[in-house]
Amino acid sequence: MDARLREIETNSALSGAKWIALKHIGRSNPVAFVAMALVLAVIASLAIGPVSLSFEDVLKSLFHLGTDPRAETVVWQLRLPRTLVGMIVGAGLAVSGALMQGLFRNPMVDPGLIGIAPGAAMGAAAVIVFGNRIFPGLEVLYLLPLCAFMGGMIVALMVYRAAVIEGRTSIIMLLLVGIAMTAICSAATGFFVHLSNERQIRDITFWTMGSLGGARWEIVYVLTPCILIPLLITPWLARGLDALNLGEREAAYLGFPIEKLKRWVCLLTAIMVGGCVAVSGVVGFIGLLVPHVIRLIVGPAYRRLIPLTALGGATLLVFADMIARWIVAPAELPVGIITSLIGGPFFLVLLIQMRRSLTL
Amino acid sequence: MNRRQFLEGARIGLGLGFSASVLLWTQGYAQRAIPKRVVIAGGALTEIAVALGAGKNLVGVDTTSLYPPTVVDPLPKIGYLRTLGAEGILSLNPTLLLVSDQAGPPGILDQLRSLKVPMAVVPETFSVDNVRAKIIAVATALSINGKSMLDAVTADLTAVRSVINPIKDRPKVMFILSAAGGRLMVAGTHTAAASMIAFAGGRNAIEEYEGYKPLSNESAVASEPDFILMSGQTVESAGAIDTIKSLPAIASLSAAKAGRIAIMDTLYLLGFGPRIAHAALDLAKCIHPKIIPPFLPNRPWMHA
Numbered sequence: 001m002d003a004r005l006r007e008i009e010t011n012s013a014l015s016g017a018k019w020i021a022l023k024h025i026g027r028s029n030p031v032a033f034v035a036m037a038l039v040l041a042v043i044a045s046l047a048i049g050p051v052s053l054s055f056e057d058v059l060k061s062l063f064h065l066g067t068d069p070r071a072e073t074v075v076w077q078l079r080l081p082r083t084l085v086g087m088i089v090g091a092g093l094a095v096s097g098a099l100m101q102g103l104f105r106n107p108m109v110d111p112g113l114i115g116i117a118p119g120a121a122m123g124a125a126a127v128i129v130f131g132n133r134i135f136p137g138l139e140v141l142y143l144l145p146l147c148a149f150m151g152g153m154i155v156a157l158m159v160y161r162a163a164v165i166e167g168r169t170s171i172i173m174l175l176l177v178g179i180a181m182t183a184i185c186s187a188a189t190g191f192f193v194h195l196s197n198e199r200q201i202r203d204i205t206f207w208t209m210g211s212l213g214g215a216r217w218e219i220v221y222v223l224t225p226c227i228l229i230p231l232l233i234t235p236w237l238a239r240g241l242d243a244l245n246l247g248e249r250e251a252a253y254l255g256f257p258i259e260k261l262k263r264w265v266c267l268l269t270a271i272m273v274g275g276c277v278a279v280s281g282v283v284g285f286i287g288l289l290v291p292h293v294i295r296l297i298v299g300p301a302y303r304r305l306i307p308l309t310a311l312g313g314a315t316l317l318v319f320a321d322m323i324a325r326w327i328v329a330p331a332e333l334p335v336g337i338i339t340s341l342i343g344g345p346f347f348l349v350l351l352i353q354m355r356r357s358l359t360l
Numbered sequence: 361m362n363r364r365q366f367l368e369g370a371r372i373g374l375g376l377g378f379s380a381s382v383l384l385w386t387q388g389y390a391q392r393a394i395p396k397r398v399v400i401a402g403g404a405l406t407e408i409a410v411a412l413g414a415g416k417n418l419v420g421v422d423t424t425s426l427y428p429p430t431v432v433d434p435l436p437k438i439g440y441l442r443t444l445g446a447e448g449i450l451s452l453n454p455t456l457l458l459v460s461d462q463a464g465p466p467g468i469l470d471q472l473r474s475l476k477v478p479m480a481v482v483p484e485t486f487s488v489d490n491v492r493a494k495i496i497a498v499a500t501a502l503s504i505n506g507k508s509m510l511d512a513v514t515a516d517l518t519a520v521r522s523v524i525n526p527i528k529d530r531p532k533v534m535f536i537l538s539a540a541g542g543r544l545m546v547a548g549t550h551t552a553a554a555s556m557i558a559f560a561g562g563r564n565a566i567e568e569y570e571g572y573k574p575l576s577n578e579s580a581v582a583s584e585p586d587f588i589l590m591s592g593q594t595v596e597s598a599g600a601i602d603t604i605k606s607l608p609a610i611a612s613l614s615a616a617k618a619g620r621i622a623i624m625d626t627l628y629l630l631g632f633g634p635r636i637a638h639a640a641l642d643l644a645k646c647i648h649p650k651i652i653p654p655f656l657p658n659r660p661w662m663h664a
Contacts, residue, residue, distance in 0.1 A: 050451035052451070211443070330420055330436050330448030331439030332445035
């Protein structure tokens with residue numbers, strides 16, 4: 001069995017792509033390489049921001065040794081929770097993307113595909129437009145993430161239920177029902193936009209571009225278990241996802257509990273993406289981009305892919321967010337713009353590479 | 361405020377009634393120093409602060425603060441009113457943060473409060489009297505005596521009201537926010553435009569919906585407005601007024617055929633700052649050509 005899987009690895013179209021340089025760096029010690037990148041990104045995110053603080057001040061504040069209360073506030077109330085939320089959301093989105101790509105056996109799959117992100121957007125738009133009318137005076141602060149999460153979960157559940165035929169989850173049905181639900185959710189979101197005033201319309205627009213600006217310690221506390229627990233479960237799915245790469249029937253013949261695997265992938269992805277989207281809005285391209293980069297470096301075996309993807313996703317989002325709040329300071333760019341700005345060109349290169357090596 | 365001052369204020373208050381309470385308030389603050397580094401989020405608040413003479417103390421404004429351009433253009437921008445970032449604001453070292461209660465994203469005000477930046481939150485609505493409340497709030501926060509400005513704006517508003525209120529005839533006015541791509545975005549109820557139209561002695565032509573929404577050509581015709589009101593920016597982006605007039609939805613309106621089209625600067629018309637009385641009067645002169653306009657003094661804040 002292991003021999004078969006190793007064969008898949010070497011035969012994979014992606015590992016066949018001509019990214020020799022990247023592979024060379026990565027192959028020697030990929031975990032150390034990505035972990036180092038994450039540490040650098042976290043340091044940069046804590047040290048660089050619109051408020052100019054010396055590196056020494058940041059370090060001192062971090063350990064409550066500083067004498068400058070302002071530096072301590074900036075580091076502890078603003079940069080640290082934001083960096084932590086960035087790490088968690090980045091890891092959650094990237095791993096969800098890897099899981100979805102494995103489930104659909106399609107490298108172009110985004111974690112939003114089974115309707116989680118559009119469902120969450122619909123929930124968020126509903127709160128932005130109707131929140132104050134239905135619950136006057138209630139703080140939108142907590143209602144918005146809650147409804148976005150619920151929206152994502154409900155839609156994902158509906159997609160999943162519709163795709164189960166006689167106890168078997170049909171992947172193609174999952175895809176098609178996902179597309180249908182996405183269309184319905186977008187229509188509902190569009191209708192809410194129509195009902196909204198200018199302020200609400202702007203809120204919806206900015207929400208769909210993603211931002212970590214709302215990061216607070218309470219969010220870190222709520223989000224951490226929501227992402228970390230699914231993340232810790234995913235390694236148990238690794239062998240099954242590798243086998244699934246061969247095809248559903250083949251994986252079943254190899255003795256993998258395929259139905260259980262599909263259920264778990266859907267559940268974990270829904271929780272992770274729902275949680276991420278609820279606190280940060282729609283941050284584009286991390287789920288699509290990061291698993292690909294990691295696959296190019298270490299190959300498609302999920303055992304290594306999942307932890308590295310988590311580290312890589314965290315690195316990209318923390319780094320992108322550092323740029324987002326620094327580049328137009330004292331204003332702030334939506335972080336989704338930065339991740340897409342990095343992700344878009346990469347996606348193009350990837351497509352061109354695939355066209356050459358795969359003749360799509 | 362010490363005891364002597366209070367007694368003095370109370371004595372004047374007994375003698376002069378309501379106006380003295382404003383005086384008391386202004387006296388109490390006149391002795392404090394104006395905050396040196398002021399950051400403002402909210403266009404009307406910026407306009408009031410500059411009119412009060414605090415322009416040189418501003419160190420940052422949001423992107424809705426566009427007037428007066430000579431003051432706000434060179435200033436660092438802290439982003440759009442609804443997408444403020446705490447660290448960016450903090451990086452300007454403000455000694456006073458003046459924010460509209462419309463600021464966002466949700467939670468930003470609490471976040472800023474927890475950073476212990478001296479902050480004043482000013483409630484904003486699309487009502488004419490809110491302008492007076494804003495002048496009081498901004499002057500208080502800046503420790504500037506705002507009485508003369510408040511009296512001036514109140515006098516201007518009273519002068520406009522005295523001419524508009526007796527008018528029985530209320531023409532229907534349609535405010536077109538944008539005509540991009542030939543599609544009309546028209547003001548409904550609960551908009552700044554609807555408030556201004558009502559204050560200037562008109563009726564908003566569209567009362568079927570709230571906010572600014574795309575209006576179908578047929579509904580535009582069915583609403584039969586007596587006047588069309590547009591912003592100068594709309595005309596500018598369309599190229600020329602004739603381009604807008606030739607749009608099917610507009611061309612079939614009798615108001616357009618008769619040339620009853622008013623074009624006003626959006627910041628001036630919908631700013632809800634100290635220039636509000638002048639803006640309302642300018643609009644009233646368009647939709648009520650027969651009125652005898654009151655004389656409004658040329659206030660210092662009328663010049664950018």
